Amino acid sequence: MVRVARKSGGKVYKIAALYGVCCGIAFLFVLPLFWSFITSLKKPADANASPPNLLPSTLTLENYTRLLHYGDGIFNYFGNSLVVAMLTVIGVVFLSTLAGYGFSRFSFPGKNVLFVMILITLMIPFQSILTPLFLVLRTLSLQNTLVGLSLVNTTFQLPFSVFMMRNSFESVPRDLDNAAAIDGCDSKALLTRVLLPIVLPGVITVGLFAFVASWNEFLAALIFLTDADKYTLPIMLLNAQSGYLGTVDWGLMQAGIFISVLPCAILFLLLQRYYISALIAGSIK
Amino acid sequence: MQTIERELVAGTRWSRRRVSPGFLYVLPSLLFVVVFFLIPLAMVIWMSLHDWPLLGEPAYTGLDNYAALLGDSTFWDGLWFTTKYTILVTPPIFICAYILAHLVNSKMRWVGLFRTIYFLPVVIGLGTSSLLWVWLFNDQVGFFSFILSHLGVIKEPVLTTPNTSLAGVIVMVVWKTVGFTMVLLLVGMQAIPTELYEAAKIDGATWWPIQFFITIPLLRRTIALALIISVVGSFLAFDQFFIMTGGGPNNSTVTVVYWIYRASFTYFKLGYGSALSLLLMVILTAISVLQLVVLREPETY
Numbered sequence: 161m162v163r164v165a166r167k168s169g170g171k172v173y174k175i176a177a178l179y180g181v182c183c184g185i186a187f188l189f190v191l192p193l194f195w196s197f198i199t200s201l202k203k204p205a206d207a208n209a210s211p212p213n214l215l216p217s218t219l220t221l222e223n224y225t226r227l228l229h230y231g232d233g234i235f236n237y238f239g240n241s242l243v244v245a246m247l248t249v250i251g252v253v254f255l256s257t258l259a260g261y262g263f264s265r266f267s268f269p270g271k272n273v274l275f276v277m278i279l280i281t282l283m284i285p286f287q288s289i290l291t292p293l294f295l296v297l298r299t300l301s302l303q304n305t306l307v308g309l310s311l312v313n314t315t316f317q318l319p320f321s322v323f324m325m326r327n328s329f330e331s332v333p334r335d336l337d338n339a340a341a342i343d344g345c346d347s348k349a350l351l352t353r354v355l356l357p358i359v360l361p362g363v364i365t366v367g368l369f370a371f372v373a374s375w376n377e378f379l380a381a382l383i384f385l386t387d388a389d390k391y392t393l394p395i396m397l398l399n400a401q402s403g404y405l406g407t408v409d410w411g412l413m414q415a416g417i418f419i420s421v422l423p424c425a426i427l428f429l430l431l432q433r434y435y436i437s438a439l440i441a442g443s444i445k
Numbered sequence: 446m447q448t449i450e451r452e453l454v455a456g457t458r459w460s461r462r463r464v465s466p467g468f469l470y471v472l473p474s475l476l477f478v479v480v481f482f483l484i485p486l487a488m489v490i491w492m493s494l495h496d497w498p499l500l501g502e503p504a505y506t507g508l509d510n511y512a513a514l515l516g517d518s519t520f521w522d523g524l525w526f527t528t529k530y531t532i533l534v535t536p537p538i539f540i541c542a543y544i545l546a547h548l549v550n551s552k553m554r555w556v557g558l559f560r561t562i563y564f565l566p567v568v569i570g571l572g573t574s575s576l577l578w579v580w581l582f583n584d585q586v587g588f589f590s591f592i593l594s595h596l597g598v599i600k601e602p603v604l605t606t607p608n609t610s611l612a613g614v615i616v617m618v619v620w621k622t623v624g625f626t627m628v629l630l631l632v633g634m635q636a637i638p639t640e641l642y643e644a645a646k647i648d649g650a651t652w653w654p655i656q657f658f659i660t661i662p663l664l665r666r667t668i669a670l671a672l673i674i675s676v677v678g679s680f681l682a683f684d685q686f687f688i689m690t691g692g693g694p695n696n697s698t699v700t701v702v703y704w705i706y707r708a709s710f711t712y713f714k715l716g717y718g719s720a721l722s723l724l725l726m727v728i729l730t731a732i733s734v735l736q737l738v739v740l741r742e743p744e745t746y
Contacts, residue, residue: 266467376570
């Protein structure tokens with residue numbers, strides 16, 4: 161009896177220590193974001209103070225209201241990021257659903273070769289084709305356009321998404337196809353009426369990944385967007401940081417960082433389950 | 446009769462006479478990949494054999510770009526620096542991820558919350574988090590610089606001093622990416638049968654021997670996979686150095702991708718940028734092939 165009691169006492173101690181360590185690490189992880197957010201609520205002069213003040217003297221949304229008029233206005237840059245991200249999501253979801261369905265439910269000559277060809281592009285870093293891609297976009301008059309950047313982002317996201325969608329379709333039993341066929345569905349109706357609702361988790365996943373990847377994309381946006389009014393959020397923030405329009409305004413910067421972190425953070429918190437499982441499936445294959 | 450069946454048959458038997466519907470479903474994706482990936486891929490090779498300005502006519506120069514590449518010390522320094530960065534950033538990521546994966550691999554309450562918090566920086570863009578850390582490390586207004594200089598750890602501005610600039614970038618990258626590796630390791634750990642641990646405990650094994658003789662050997666495939674993802678990602682580093690150090694001080698933190706960016710889009714030597722790109726592609730394809738070889742062997746318990 162004594163032994164059991166001592167053992168469970170030690171266990172409680174161990175659990176408390178585990179919680180302590182986990183909370184400590186969680187604190188370190190959140191700290192940079194928390195400090196940035198707090199600073200975004202400081203008065204501009206307070207945010208630029210050196211050495212920095214731990215806590216703001218007064219809380220104000222002044223940095224956020226000033227962002228409204230920074231450069232072409234934060235709504236312009238936020239809108240650019242949103243347009244590119246949404247076009248990428250639409251492109252990726254539409255293309256990868258069709259391709260996943262085609263690769264899963266049909267057989268045609270060269271199917272395996274084409275599938276492998278799409279997958280092989282996963283191994284080639286997109287950073288190494290940006291130079292000629294610039295010329296391709298220029299030839300198509302898409303260089304320095306949000307549509308061009310969206311098309312590029314869509315393509316970079318496609319191999320992973322086609323792979324994911326093919327697996328989603330593969331996991332649906334074929335019996336369903338036959339049942340639908342007996343009811344008189346053709347292949348288009350089979351996709352839109354029967355299979356699409358079932359593979360919806362896959363669609364959400366590839367859409368979510370496309371959004372996050374496109375929202376956060378930096379290098380392609382840096383190269384392909386040359387007019388300041390077309391900049392996406394990261395590029396606009398980079399210019400603010402490098403004092404492109406005067407000296408660095410740290411309070412404004414933190415407000416901008418908060419705004420650019422928020423959409424992906426919210427999406428991730430809401431759709432975590434899809435995100436993590438796809439991440440595992442995508443990398444472990 | 447059954448329409449789908451007819452179409453499926455058409456897809457196989459009649460494919461030579463009419464276009465299969467399956468091919469039509471795949472076609473749009475294929476067009477994207479061809480136009481925005483395969484054509485540029487072919488162009489890289491072609492362009493690398495030319496003196497290719499941004500405007501004006503390209504001139505065929507044969508292997509001149511590759512000859513220039515051999516004598517380009519900034520590139521070789523960059524390749525060495527990228528390798529050094531990859532070697533230095535990988536162990537901290539793995540050690541931290543391994544510890545975190547252990548911490549969150551328990552059935553305690555709120556464990557999901559901790560997993561979420563540790564993973565959260567992964568969904569923040571590398572560009573945005575670099576900008577955030579530039580502020581944290583700023584010698585005038587940055588909190589981390591303030592604390593570190595008070596503790597006497599640093600005397601110079603972090604990101605503009607040799608060595609500490611690399612250390613600063615590594616700290617940011619670990620914060621930003623460790624959650625990803627943690628999740629991969631966690632999934633691997635959860636696939637290990639608990640009987641093995643129970644048997645080891647009955648035999649009186651303690652924590653360290655269990656790690657070295659059970660967990661790590663059984664995780665080797667997961668570790669190899671995470672390692673390759675991390676190595677490839679580190680080798681392609683650009684955002685963090687472009688934003689946090691600007692390649693400085695004295696070009697000491699210029700990575701391969703950064704040098705390609707400069708060659709093509711600062712100096713507008715697109716042909717030379719292509720030659721560099723091709724070399725990068727070869728290096729990374731070699732790493733990817735290694736990945737296939739390593740991952741072919743199935744995990745056994």
